[in-house]
Ligand code: SF4
């Protein structure tokens with residue numbers, strides 16, 4: 001009943017199965033599999049693909065729900081707008097997400113890789129399906145690969161790679177719509193490349209990389225390039241639930257009619273369906289991406305044999321060996337606390353974001369000038385509108401000594417109406433407004449300050465700067 005020819009190389013723990021001993025590529029043709037985890041995976045993939053394709057077209061508060069405008073250094077997130085000054089928030093957000101992934105890995109191994117990683121979703125959900133559709137089942141794929149070039153082979157290759165390219169092209173444009181307004185995508189795509197050289201270059205590069213990755217590089221990305229896979233051995237412990245072979249039940253493995261065999265009939269089916277070509281019966285391995293193909297494949301075999309399912313299942317090493325499973329362990333608490341710290345700081349900082357920023361800076365040049373009986377300071381008000389809309393800000397400039405107003409002449413070259421200074425500022429734009437303040441020489445004291453009260457969007461900020469004068473020398 002074994003599907004492995006005697007001469008076929010068997011996966012081991014010392015070599016990468018996707019490479020031949022001479023270093024050439026050992027192409028893996030994954031066998032088809034059906035089962036409960038395949039259904040669950042496909043449902044998750046459908047939701048994720050829908051999010052990827054549809055979200056750029058969703059509008060919140062008159063803006064694209066998520067838009068990372070790198071050129072303008074603006075980021076729109078569900079009605080909130082962030083600019084370059086808010087970039088520190090990304091650190092806490094990504095730290096939180098990173099530790100979230102680590103908590104998930106400590107609890108359930110590489111469930112992210114098998115069920116949600118974009119590489120898996122697109123490779124298994126689209127590109128392998130195209131291959132199966134054009135080239136046929138794995139045996140036919142191998143046959144086609146081995147056969148000399150003829151008309152039929154050329155036709156199949158042209159159609160398959162044409163579809164790969166078309167799919168990569170669509171995915172690359174969808175990726176672009178996360179960085180440029182999706183509603184402008186049509187005009188960008190149909191316009192001259194010279195009018196949008198960055199977008200054009202981005203799409204060319206993304207299409208090329210996706211095509212190369214999904215048509216050729218494939219599982220090597222998980223095995224050789226992805227750093228997350230390398231981290232697994234330090235994130236796991238004996239209570240981490242992962243795809244595991246129950247050696248207590250399966251061994252000694254043997255052919256169907258073998259005397260005294262365990263439940264594993266060494267049919268090789270779990271290896272045939274593995275996208276990374278490993279044999280999970282050799283134990284937990286870095287190459288396992290937690291796709292659960294082998295779980296469904298072995299369950300199918302067990303069902304045919306009338307033996308209980310779950311010879312390969314989601315379980316921990318402790319669960320397999322002693323039946324005891326611990327969910328809460330010190331590392332889960334530690335990673336969980338770090339996750340909460342990252343997301344907590346992000347939430348706190350994001351909730352304290354203000355609608356605009358105002359700061360008072362000293363102009364370049366001398367600290368002050370004495371003009372007759374007056375001392376003159378030159379300052380610049382730096383105003384940043386972080387609101388998602390154009391806003392009119394009012395300015396009130398004054399000089400104070402320990403909270404008591406000091407007589408001063410303030411010159412601010414902005415429009416004034418009804419005795420109020422006003423500046424209009426587009427969303428996520430900044431403006432520098434010169435502020436000249438003249439204070440009578442005898443009123444200049446240590447500690448007097450210039451204050452600009454800025455009001456707009458229902459908020460008020462006070463920008464301050466010390467008034468410099470002869471007494472401060
Ligand atoms: S673990 Fe299951 S699928 Fe794999 S060889 Fe044994 S019986 Fe076959």
Ligand code: SF4
Nearest residue numbers: 274288289291292294
């Ligand atoms: S060992 Fe099983 S779960 Fe791991 S990658 Fe292979 S088929 Fe997927």
